[in-house]
Amino acid sequence: MKPKRALLIVDMQNDFCPGGALGVKQGDKIIPKINKYIKTFSQNKLPIFASRDWHPKETRHFKKFGGVWPVHCVQKTKGAAFHPKLKLPKDSILLYKGMDPGQDSYSVFQAEDAFANGFMQLLKKLGIQEIYIAGLATDYCVKYTAMDAINKGFKIKILVDAIKGVNLKPNDSKEALDFLTKVGAKKLILKQLEDELCS
Numbered sequence: 001m002k003p004k005r006a007l008l009i010v011d012m013q014n015d016f017c018p019g020g021a022l023g024v025k026q027g028d029k030i031i032p033k034i035n036k037y038i039k040t041f042s043q044n045k046l047p048i049f050a051s052r053d054w055h056p057k058e059t060r061h062f063k064k065f066g067g068v069w070p071v072h073c074v075q076k077t078k079g080a081a082f083h084p085k086l087k088l089p090k091d092s093i094l095l096y097k098g099m100d101p102g103q104d105s106y107s108v109f110q111a112e113d114a115f116a117n118g119f120m121q122l123l124k125k126l127g128i129q130e131i132y133i134a135g136l137a138t139d140y141c142v143k144y145t146a147m148d149a150i151n152k153g154f155k156i157k158i159l160v161d162a163i164k165g166v167n168l169k170p171n172d173s174k175e176a177l178d179f180l181t182k183v184g185a186k187k188l189i190l191k192q193l194e195d196e197l198c199s
Contacts, residue, residue, distance in 0.1 A: 003129040003155065005197070006047040007037055010108060010135030010142050012086045013052050015079035017136075021072040024136050024164045028083060033162040034134050035087045036190055042089050044197055047126055049119070050088055051108045051141075054080060054096040061104050073098065095119055106144040109152070120152065130155040132188070138165035139172040146180050156185040157196070 015021040017028040041048050053073035061067045073080040082088065097111035098104075105111070112118050123131075131154050133142055142163055146156050158180060165173030181187060188196065 004046075004127045005041075005130045005132060006049060006123070006126065006128045007041040007132050007134070008108060008145070009034060009038070009048070009050040009086070009088075010133060010145060011051055011053055011073075011137070012083050012135050013073055013079065014081055014083055015053075015072040017083050021070050021079055022166075024166055027136050027164045028085070030134070030136075030162045030164055031083060031085045033159075033190060035085075037132070037134055037159060037162060037193065038087060038089065040190075040193055040197070041132075046197075047128065048089060048092045049095055049108075049122075050082065050086075050092050051095040051097060051111050051119075051135075051145075052080060052082065053098045053105075055098045056101050059098070059101040061098065061101075065101075067104070075099075093122060106141050107148045108141065108145040109148040123154070128154070130157065132157045132159055132193075134159040134162035136164055137173075138163045139168075139176040140166060143176040143180065146185050147183070150180075150184050156180070157188045158185050159189070160187045161189045 016024050054075050055073050057074055058065055062069055062071050095111035095113055109119050131149055133146055149156050167173055
């Protein structure tokens with residue numbers, strides 16, 4: 001019996017793309033590839049989740065309140081919106097994280113949908129066993145989400161042609177991927193996906 005799979009697109013928001021408040025270098029360049037993954041998952045009638053940072057105006061996550069990051073992805077601002085070139089289907093499950101002003105909330109497992117259903121709760125409800133992860137940023141939200149997923153017993157595939165890192169230090173993304181593969185994540189690129197979904 002095939003494991004039940006889902007696609008998770010992490011934080012493809014205006015503020016994380018070039019020109020945004022916390023833009024990842026070439027972060028928008030992965031969008032065409034992500035859209036191809038979306039199309040493939042949609043054609044296979046598999047669930048698609050999309051997370052976004054959804055911060056209050058004041059949170060310890062931001063530098064001016066004791067954190068390390070500039071103000072970004074504030075609720076209901078243009079910066080918090082998904083990038084306009086991202087082609088999310090209408091039936092995508094949207095997840096919101098970072099609402100708690102006392103937490104950083106890098107992991108999507110700290111997110112919930114518009115009805116306050118947690119990500120873990122939604123995965124269980126749908127019977128998901130494998131999660132394919134794309135988006136931003138490799139060395140933060142992708143990394144921490146994948147770590148949580150592995151710790152919770154999910155199989156994880158990192159879509160390495162559809163992620164980008166912040167790289168505060170030059171090798172942060174490489175080190176994040178190396179760590180994730182050591183703890184059980186698998187790396188995948190688009191041309192391998194159809195074989196994966198047929199197995």
